[in-house]
Every structure is written in structure tokens, then in C-alpha cells.
Amino acid sequence: MLNTYGIHRAVAYNAVMKVENPTSRDIADIAGVSQATVSRALRNSPLVRPETRDRIQKIARELNYFVNRNAAGLRTHQSNTIALLMFDETGGDDAQINPFFLSMLGYITRSAAGMGYDVLASMQQLTDDWHVEYQASHRADGLILLGYGDYVAYRRKLDALAAANTRFIIYGAVAADQPGLSLGCDNVRGGHMATAHLLGLGRRRIAILGDISKRHPEFAARHDGYVAALDDAGLEHDESLRIFADNTEEDAYRAVRAFLDSGTGFDGLFAVTDMLAIGAMHALADAGRQVPQDVSVVGFDDLPRAAYVNPPLTTIQQNIREAGEGLVKTIVGLIEGEDVASSQLEPKLIVRQSCGAL
Amino acid sequence: MLNTYGIHRAVAYNAVMKVENPTSRDIADIAGVSQATVSRALRNSPLVRPETRDRIQKIARELNYFVNRNAAGLRTHQSNTIALLMFDETGGDDAQINPFFLSMLGYITRSAAGMGYDVLASMQQLTDDWHVEYQASHRADGLILLGYGDYVAYRRKLDALAAANTRFIIYGAVAADQPGLSLGCDNVRGGHMATAHLLGLGRRRIAILGDISKRHPEFAARHDGYVAALDDAGLEHDESLRIFADNTEEDAYRAVRAFLDSGTGFDGLFAVTDMLAIGAMHALADAGRQVPQDVSVVGFDDLPRAAYVNPPLTTIQQNIREAGEGLVKTIVGLIEGEDVASSQLEPKLIVRQSCGAL
DNA sequence: GCACCGTTTGACAGCGCTGTCCATTCAGGC
DNA sequence: GCCTGAATGGACAGCGCTGTCAAACGGTGC
Incomplete structure (x- = not known):
């Protein structure tokens, strides 16, 4: 390949000859215009005459030419890329990851595209600080964080990101003094909905299942909604109805079995995630309790499987599509200098057969 | 920010001052070496004296400097990125996507990292040809394709990729004359294992559930294994025991209900995916058939949920970890000019309670 | 003291693109 | 015919890095 201008490799182009890894200069030589004009034409600049633009674009297409993103990115100081960082703090067992994330990934990649x-x-x-690097190395213009697991453990990261002036948005986990943007479902409202639904069915002894500590701000918020709903109904919330479990099906199973063994009476159960609800329903079934007659169960997330467990699970749906699209829209807005803010999405009660009137 | 050499913005550096978006030149000025030396030091070149290297790296760390990937990529003509393209041809309903992919994604990103x-x-x-663009635009050095759905529909894409000299590897789908590299589970062997297991339990009327047409080469291969196992046992395979279903739980449910209604007798079922097997088990339960007594069921994939359905599902496990790591290793090998080839992974029978002796 | 050599560093070009500034062209008005 | 201004395209610099080549440096042996 000659690169001496004037004897450029593509000058001798004709309909047959193809250039192997064409650059905009090759396209320019073939089109008989300057390289700058090619650049403009491909970005649909109004500065080039439509006929010229079309001719150039046609040649580019024929040669399978695409703008070199490294060069463009170097020049413009941006990568047109967002990094999606999925924090996995459940202990590293991939098989247990919430499939919820996969749907989200789909919406995120598509709306980003x-x-x-x-x-x-x-x-x-x-x-340590791998996540800071993405922006500093110009690989990404902004970050989306899908935190899953222990909030306390990654809160430090959020502070580091903020300190490094990184543009980021975090999904779900929202604590009051948290830096940066966030988007999540209105967990308090969701917890309220779930609990109010059980109350509406006449249930009075409603247990709550999950880790509602500060380690999981979203679960804690669901608990807040639960308490508020009980309060609205004029009920005290009974601390003995709190069942702790890590967010896995197995742990929920164990926890609910143990709770049943303890003999504490209850007629309703609000599990802070569907995975927990499913584990709980197995535990109830194995202990000979009828769902929904003996215990009505509400979950949270509306996993695909929620509709197929037995009985089908009443749950609170997070609008995954809105969430994924919202995350992208917000972070892109931030990148492009618009005025954006954190927001919450409205949860939705999905009624199925795991709940029934007392 | 002054960029005139000699009055460079970072020249006046002292322990307190920090540069905002440092470049290697800033580091050089501060370290009192040339920019080239910084570049070498950060890549651990043996050409720089260890003390100099350490000093430079320390400064870089302090200033939160990271190599600009666009600039490096422009210079070296590579991006150190692989694109993972998940073909979604199931009709676009994200909620139905195989969670298998999410685990895979985890192994892929980690081993790539x-x-x-x-x-x-x-x-x-x-x-059309969006996938060709990744390499041509220097955004990715190679592609991993996780095809899901209709093989016929994306076979054209594989040919286009091959024609454009793109480096790619495809997971799962393998047809004889297919271009490019592939890595997948040995589906014929898996289908054989599943069927042989049922035969070993005394089952003789074994139905097969799924779309085993050429649209899904991996399912077709599982079917081949099924036929081979029947053959090994001296049994004819009965075409009336083929149950067609799209690869969703609901469709499997409908198909199996219809099959039951048709009255064809069977005592074993090999579902070509776990999702199908789960739908089938619901259908059997709703029709009053006992699993495993009346019908023993084997799936394929070993989804996380397979262990938690009722009864727990016997299935063929694809080693997702090996698969993810193998895909990355192979495509990186291809990118870096090593001698790599397509390969198949050994499936594994996971025995649970959905199968029993007749 | 000097030529020689290995080690370490610096100077420099240029990867392919975009944005700025300048040159050319042409239509229309005088 | 000449001037003006809009429309169109070209020349050029430089984004931040890496690889090549050459220079400087500090021993070593004669």
C-alpha cells in the first residue's frame, strides 16, 4: 500500500478494483473530492451538495467503508459508547443471577443503538477501581450501573466515581445521600401496593421476607411501603413477622421452613423479590400449607417464571422496558449536556392466583 | 489549557496541582521525561529502567491517568474489544429469552477482561448488515455470535461476515458447510445421552419435543442423537412421537396438551430445551399425568430453574463456563493470529427426579 | 585517552478523522 | 462587465498515542 499522496493506492480505481481497508481518503480519491468532503458527506453535513453526498455515500457502501471509530473518537473526544457495569455481589454464582437483568440488557442495548x-x-x-477507568480511558462516555447485592459494598464505588467526575447512573439502589443519578422503581409504593393487596383480601398477619437491611436500600424501601400500608390499615407491624433471607430461592426456602417450624402464625407473605417468593412457596407446599388459602403470597419483579409457578404468583411488576430505556435516555442526556435528573418508575400490581380472600 | 510546547499546562506541577484530563504528555512533563518514555513505561516495556518506570506509573496513578484507547487504537489498528452479538429471533419478547445467555455473558465478559x-x-x-460494521469501523477486533432462533434467517449473515473478512465465532448453531469458526456443545451426543437414559429406565415410547427442523441445527442434532440412541437399542423411531413446538414454555404447554388430546401413547419425553421440558411438565400435570411415573422427562441446558421445578428436571448440561471461556479464547486466538479451530464441548447428564424406572 | 558497546532515552512521523479557515464558483443585481 | 454574497469544496492542523530511528550516556578493554 502506497501512501505517498499523488500515487495513492486507490487512484487507479475503476468499477472492478476494490480497496481492502478503505479510509476516507480512498473514498475521496475515488469520488474525486477531498477527504474532508467525504467526512462531511458521510455525516450528512448540509455543507455538501446532495448529489455529491449521495455519490460519496454510494461509493462508501460499495467499498464497505465505515468511519474508523478510533480516529473519530480521538478527534471528537468521545466514544459514543456507554459502559454497562453489572455488579455481581451475590457470591459469584452466575446461575443465580436474576434473569431480570437479561431483559434489561436487551432494552438497554436496543435503545442505546x-x-x-x-x-x-x-x-x-x-x-478496586476498574470502573473509573472506563471513562478516563475514553472507552465510554458514561456508565450505567446495575448493582445487585450488597449496597454497602459498592457505595464506596459510587463515591469514587463521583470523585473522578464520571458520568453515571445507577439502577435501583437509592439511598438518600447517594451521589450521582439514579433510576429505579418506586419501591416504597410497590411495597405499599403489595401489602395493601393482601390487606384488601382480609389478611391481617402479613409476614415480610427478605434482607431489608441498609445493605439493600431497595428492599428496605419495599419494607417501608409495607409498614406504611399496615399503618394505613390501622395495624401495628409485628417485628416477629420479619423473615430474613438472602436473595436466593434456596435461602428463602430454608428461611421459610425455619419460620414455619417456629410456629409464628401468619396468613399473608410479602416477599421482596419473586425469587424469594418462589422459594417460599416451595417451603409452604412442602410444609403442607395451601397457597393462597392458608397463606397468600405476593412477590416483586414479575420474573418471566412468576406466571408459571404453581400457583401463578401475584407480584409487583417493574417496567423493565421503561427502566432500560430510561437509563439510556438519562445517561445519554447527561453525556450530551442536557438537564437530566433522577427518577422513579411506577410499579404495577399483577394479580395472579397466589393470593385469595380469607 | 495551553498546548504550546514549552509553556505546557502541566509544567508547573507540584505535589498539590492536579491536571484535569491528563495525557501522556502531562505525565511526561511532570516526570521530566519524554512522552514516548511514558508510553513505554505504562506498557511495561523492558526498554525503560525499572526505577523510571515505577516513578512514571506512580505519577500516572496519582493523576488518574489512563491511556486514551481511541488514540492507542488508532495507532495500533486494534480496539482490544470483542463484540458479542445476540441474535434474537424469537419474535422480540425479551421476557422469554433464555437465561442461559446471562450466565454466558458473565463468563464471556470476565474471561475477556x-x-x-x-x-x-x-x-x-x-x-441488514449492522453486524459487519463492528469490525470495519474498528470498534471490535472480532465477533462472538450467540444465535438464538431461526438459523435459516441468519445463515445469510454468516456468509456476509465471511465475505467481509470479519473474524467471528458462532456459538451453538453448526451446519456442515457453515463459514467461520464455531463452538458448541456436542448436541448429537447430548441427544443420545438423554434418550439412552430414558431407554435405560425401561421407557420405550419416547416422544421428542421441539422444532427439530433445519431452522435449528442444534435441535436437529439433538434429534439425530435421539434417533441414534433408539437405533442402538434396536428401536425404530416413530414419527408420530415428534411434537413440534417453538422454543417457549407456553408453546410447549400448548403442544403437549394437544398431543395428549390426540391420544398417542408415550412413556418418555425428550424436550430439546429445558424451557420446553418445563412447559411440558405443566401440561402433563394439568392433564393428570404423573411425572416421572407415567411419563419420564429429560430436558436440555440445565437452566438454573431446572433444579427447582416440580419434580426437579433431569437434563443435559452444557458447560456454560467452558463455553463462554472457550468462545473468548478462540476468538482472541484468531485475532492474535494463533492457530485456532472450531470445537465441541462434552455435554453432561444431570440426573434428577423427573425420570424414573418403568 | 579513545574506540566500542549495550543500555536507556528522546525526536519524530503519522494512524484517520473532524473543525476551522480559506478559496473557488456561480447567480443575481447594478 | 463587475461586484456581492451564498453555496460548495479544499487545505491544514492536530486529537494522543506507538514504533522507528537516532542520540546520549556510562562503563570496558586496549
Whole structure:
């Protein structure tokens, strides 16, 4: 390949000859215009005459030419890429990851593509500061964090990101003094809905299942909604109806079995996630309790499987599509200098057969 | 920010001052070496004295400097990125996507990270030639394709990729004359294992559930294994025991209900995926058939939920971890000019309670 | 003291693109 | 015919890095 201008490799182009890894200069030589004009034409600049533009674009298409993103990115100081970081703090067992994330990933990549952005995906345990690097190295213009697991453990990261001036948005976990943008479902409202539904069916002894500590702000918020609903109904909330479980099906199973063994009476159960609800329903079934007659169960998330467990699970749906699209729209807005803010999405009660009137 | 050499913005550096978006030149000025030396030091070149290297790296760390990937990529003509394209041809309902993919994604991103590569994720319906662009635009050095759905529909894409000299590897779908590299589970062997297991339990009327047409080469291969196992046992395979279903739980449910209504007798069922098996088990239960007594069921994939359905599902496990890591290792090998080849992974029979002796 | 050599560093070009500034062209008005 | 201004395209610099080549440096042996 000659690169001496004037004897450029593509000058001798004709309909037959193809250039192997064409650059905009090759296209320019073939089209008989300057390289700058090619650049403009391909970005649909109004500065080039439509006929010229079309001719150039046609040649580019024929030669399978695409703008070199490294060069463009170097020049413009942006990558048109957002990094999607999935924090996996459940202990590293991939098989247990909430399939919810996969749907989200789909909506995120598609709506990012629609806005001209690529998505760099990463799933890791928390190590030191790998996440700061994405923006500093110009690989991504902004970050979306899908935190899953222990909030306390990654709160430090949020502070580090904020300190490094990184543009980021976090899904779900929202604590009052948290830096950066966030988007999540209105967990308080969701918890309220779930509990109010059980109350509406005449249930009075409603247990809550999950880790509602500060480690999981979203679960804690669901608990707040639960308490508020009880309060609205004029009921005290009974601390003995709190069942702790890590967010896995197995742990929920164990916890509910143990709770049943303890003999505490209850007629309703609000599990802070569907995975927990499903584990709980197995435990109830294995202990000979009828769902929904003896105990009515409400979950949270509306996993695909929620509709197929036995009985089908009443749950609170997070609008995954809105969430994914909202995350992208917000982070892109932040990148492009618009005025954006954190927001919450409305949860929705999905009624199925795991709840019944007393 | 002054960029005139000699009055460079970072020249006046002292322990307190920090540069905002440092470049290697800033580091050089501060360290009192040339920019080239900084570049070398950060890549651990043996050409720089260890003390100099350490000093430079320390400064870089302090200033939160990271190599600009666009600039490096422009210079070296590579991006150290692989694109992961998830073909979604199931009709676009994200909720039904196989959670299998999510685990895979985890292994892929982690092993890519371990080899110094980032992963660009994309989930799309098939459009024209978007996937060719990744390499041509220097956004990715190679592609991993996780095809899901209709093979016929994306076979055209594989040919286009091959024609454009794109480096790619496809997971799962393997047809004899297919271009490019592939890695998948040995589906014939898996189908054989599943069927042989049922035969070993005394089952003789074994139905097969799924779309085993050429649209799904991996399912067709599982069917081949099924036929081979029957053959090994001296049994004819009975075409009336083929139950067609799209790869969703609901469709499997409907198909099996219809099959039961048709009155064809059977005592074993090999579902070509776990999702199908789960739908089938619901259908059997709702029709009053006992699993495993009346009908023993084997699935394929070993989804996380397979262990938690009722009864727990006997299935063929694809080693997702090996698969994810193998895909990355192979595509990186291809990118870096090593001698790599397509390969198949050994499936494994996971025995649970959905099968029993007759 | 000097030529020689290995080690370490610096100077420099240029990867392919975009944005700025300048040159050319042409239509229309005088 | 000449001037003006809009429309169109070209020249050029430089984004931040890496690889090549050459220079400087500090021993070593004669």
C-alpha cells in the first residue's frame, strides 16, 4: 500500500478494483473530492451538495467503508459508547443471577443503538477501581450501573466515581445521600401496593421476607411501603413477622421452613423479590400449607417464571422496558449536556392466583 | 489549557496541582521525561529502567491517568474489544429469552477482561448488515455470535461476515458447510445421552419435543442423537412421537396438551430445551399425568430453574463456563493470529427426579 | 585517552478523522 | 462587465498515542 499522496493506492480505481481497508481518503480519491468532503458527506453535513453526498455515500457502501471509530473518537473526544457495569455481589454464582437483568440488557442495548451508542458490558465482582477507568480511558462516555447485592459494598464505588467526575447512573439502589443519578422503581409504593393487596383480601398477619437491611436500600424501601400500608390499615407491624433471607430461592426456602417450624402464625407473605417468593412457596407446599388459602403470597419483579409457578404468583411488576430505556435516555442526556435528573418508575400490581380472600 | 510546547499546562506541577484530563504528555512533563518514555513505561516495556518506570506509573496513578484507547487504537489498528452479538429471533419478547445467555455473558465478559479485552454487547433483531460494521469501523477486533432462533434467517449473515473478512465465532448453531469458526456443545451426543437414559429406565415410547427442523441445527442434532440412541437399542423411531413446538414454555404447554388430546401413547419425553421440558411438565400435570411415573422427562441446558421445578428436571448440561471461556479464547486466538479451530464441548447428564424406572 | 558497546532515552512521523479557515464558483443585481 | 454574497469544496492542523530511528550516556578493554 502506497501512501505517498499523488500515487495513492486507490487512484487507479475503476468499477472492478476494490480497496481492502478503505479510509476516507480512498473514498475521496475515488469520488474525486477531498477527504474532508467525504467526512462531511458521510455525516450528512448540509455543507455538501446532495448529489455529491449521495455519490460519496454510494461509493462508501460499495467499498464497505465505515468511519474508523478510533480516529473519530480521538478527534471528537468521545466514544459514543456507554459502559454497562453489572455488579455481581451475590457470591459469584452466575446461575443465580436474576434473569431480570437479561431483559434489561436487551432494552438497554436496543435503545442505546437507537440513540447512536454502543454498549460495553461488564460483569464483575467488585475490585478496586476498574470502573473509573472506563471513562478516563475514553472507552465510554458514561456508565450505567446495575448493582445487585450488597449496597454497602459498592457505595464506596459510587463515591469514587463521583470523585473522578464520571458520568453515571445507577439502577435501583437509592439511598438518600447517594451521589450521582439514579433510576429505579418506586419501591416504597410497590411495597405499599403489595401489602395493601393482601390487606384488601382480609389478611391481617402479613409476614415480610427478605434482607431489608441498609445493605439493600431497595428492599428496605419495599419494607417501608409495607409498614406504611399496615399503618394505613390501622395495624401495628409485628417485628416477629420479619423473615430474613438472602436473595436466593434456596435461602428463602430454608428461611421459610425455619419460620414455619417456629410456629409464628401468619396468613399473608410479602416477599421482596419473586425469587424469594418462589422459594417460599416451595417451603409452604412442602410444609403442607395451601397457597393462597392458608397463606397468600405476593412477590416483586414479575420474573418471566412468576406466571408459571404453581400457583401463578401475584407480584409487583417493574417496567423493565421503561427502566432500560430510561437509563439510556438519562445517561445519554447527561453525556450530551442536557438537564437530566433522577427518577422513579411506577410499579404495577399483577394479580395472579397466589393470593385469595380469607 | 495551553498546548504550546514549552509553556505546557502541566509544567508547573507540584505535589498539590492536579491536571484535569491528563495525557501522556502531562505525565511526561511532570516526570521530566519524554512522552514516548511514558508510553513505554505504562506498557511495561523492558526498554525503560525499572526505577523510571515505577516513578512514571506512580505519577500516572496519582493523576488518574489512563491511556486514551481511541488514540492507542488508532495507532495500533486494534480496539482490544470483542463484540458479542445476540441474535434474537424469537419474535422480540425479551421476557422469554433464555437465561442461559446471562450466565454466558458473565463468563464471556470476565474471561475477556482477563485477556485484556472489552465486550461490546448488542441484542437485536436481524436487520441488514449492522453486524459487519463492528469490525470495519474498528470498534471490535472480532465477533462472538450467540444465535438464538431461526438459523435459516441468519445463515445469510454468516456468509456476509465471511465475505467481509470479519473474524467471528458462532456459538451453538453448526451446519456442515457453515463459514467461520464455531463452538458448541456436542448436541448429537447430548441427544443420545438423554434418550439412552430414558431407554435405560425401561421407557420405550419416547416422544421428542421441539422444532427439530433445519431452522435449528442444534435441535436437529439433538434429534439425530435421539434417533441414534433408539437405533442402538434396536428401536425404530416413530414419527408420530415428534411434537413440534417453538422454543417457549407456553408453546410447549400448548403442544403437549394437544398431543395428549390426540391420544398417542408415550412413556418418555425428550424436550430439546429445558424451557420446553418445563412447559411440558405443566401440561402433563394439568392433564393428570404423573411425572416421572407415567411419563419420564429429560430436558436440555440445565437452566438454573431446572433444579427447582416440580419434580426437579433431569437434563443435559452444557458447560456454560467452558463455553463462554472457550468462545473468548478462540476468538482472541484468531485475532492474535494463533492457530485456532472450531470445537465441541462434552455435554453432561444431570440426573434428577423427573425420570424414573418403568 | 579513545574506540566500542549495550543500555536507556528522546525526536519524530503519522494512524484517520473532524473543525476551522480559506478559496473557488456561480447567480443575481447594478 | 463587475461586484456581492451564498453555496460548495479544499487545505491544514492536530486529537494522543506507538514504533522507528537516532542520540546520549556510562562503563570496558586496549
